[in-house]
Amino acid sequence: NAGVTQTPKFQVLKTGQSMTLQCAQDMNHEYMSWYRQDPGMGLRLIHYSVGAGITDQGEVPNGYNVSRSTTEDFPLRLLSAAPSQTSVYFCASSYSGDPYEQYFGPGTRLTVT
Amino acid sequence: AQRVTQPEKLLSVFKGAPVELKCNYSYSGSPELFWYVQYSRQRLQLLLRHISRESIKGFTADLNKGETSFHLKKPFAQEEDSAMYYCALYTGGFKTIFGAGTRLFVKA
Numbered sequence: 170n171a172g173v174t175q176t177p178k179f180q181v182l183k184t185g186q187s188m189t190l191q192c193a194q195d196m197n198h199e200y201m202s203w204y205r206q207d208p209g210m211g212l213r214l215i216h217y218s219v220g221a222g223i224t225d226q227g228e229v230p231n232g233y234n235v236s237r238s239t240t241e242d243f244p245l246r247l248l249s250a251a252p253s254q255t256s257v258y259f260c261a262s263s264y265s266g267d268p269y270e271q272y273f274g275p276g277t278r279l280t281v282t
Numbered sequence: 283a284q285r286v287t288q289p290e291k292l293l294s295v296f297k298g299a300p301v302e303l304k305c306n307y308s309y310s311g312s313p314e315l316f317w318y319v320q321y322s323r324q325r326l327q328l329l330l331r332h333i334s335r336e337s338i339k340g341f342t343a344d345l346n347k348g349e350t351s352f353h354l355k356k357p358f359a360q361e362e363d364s365a366m367y368y369c370a371l372y373t374g375g376f377k378t379i380f381g382a383g384t385r386l387f388v389k390a
Contacts, residue, residue: 200376202376202378204380209291209382210382211286211288211368211380211381211382211383212326212368212380213380214377214378214379217376217377219376227377228379259326261326263376268372268376269314269316269328269331269372269378270316270328270331271328271378272327273325273326273327274325275325276325
């Protein structure tokens with residue numbers, strides 16, 4: 170099993186550009202989440218999903234969109250990139266029988282200039 | 283308000299010394315608390331959860347509801363313990379709140 174995979178690993182965007190961060194998991198987990206990691210602030214929840222077709226906002230959802238058309242995939246879309254979105258983004262998944270243990274992807278380092 | 287506080291950004295100890303990473307929480311319900319660890323160039327992973335009361339890699343953490351704390355302890359630190367440690371609080375609804383993290387550096 171590959172676990173949770175994320176692409177790309179690194180990305181540089183100009184202000185105003187849009188892009189999609191990809192996340193996929195092969196563990197048949199129902200729950201998936203997107204976090205951003207900023208120095209001194211830990212991980213903050215952006216959006217999450219409890220199953221295909223169901224998404225909800227986390228702590229810092231502004232500027233981001235998500236969709237969950239399949240159990241495996243949970244892409245994160247930046248609509249119009251801003252320098253404040255410079256961060257490391259982590260995708261995570263967990264099993265409904267044990268929602269406490271989250272499995273994390275390797276992260277995507279995004280820089281917006 | 284629901285909050286997880288890790289007061290130390292950086293903790294530096296010598297190999298063989300005891301280590302304690304502090305975590306305090308604010309939560310009105312019955313807390314479900316966890317410690318996650320991120321070693322260099324590795325993924326964030328669950329280290330231990332309070333409900334299992336287990337010792338992982340020599341680390342233990344006791345939930346103290348009176349002091350609203352969940353400090354992570356190890357009696358003798360090893361160099362391979364150097365990592366970023368996050369305390370986390372599960373708040374229900376499949377949401378987890380993470381603290382800001384503490385970087386542990388174990389010196390030889």
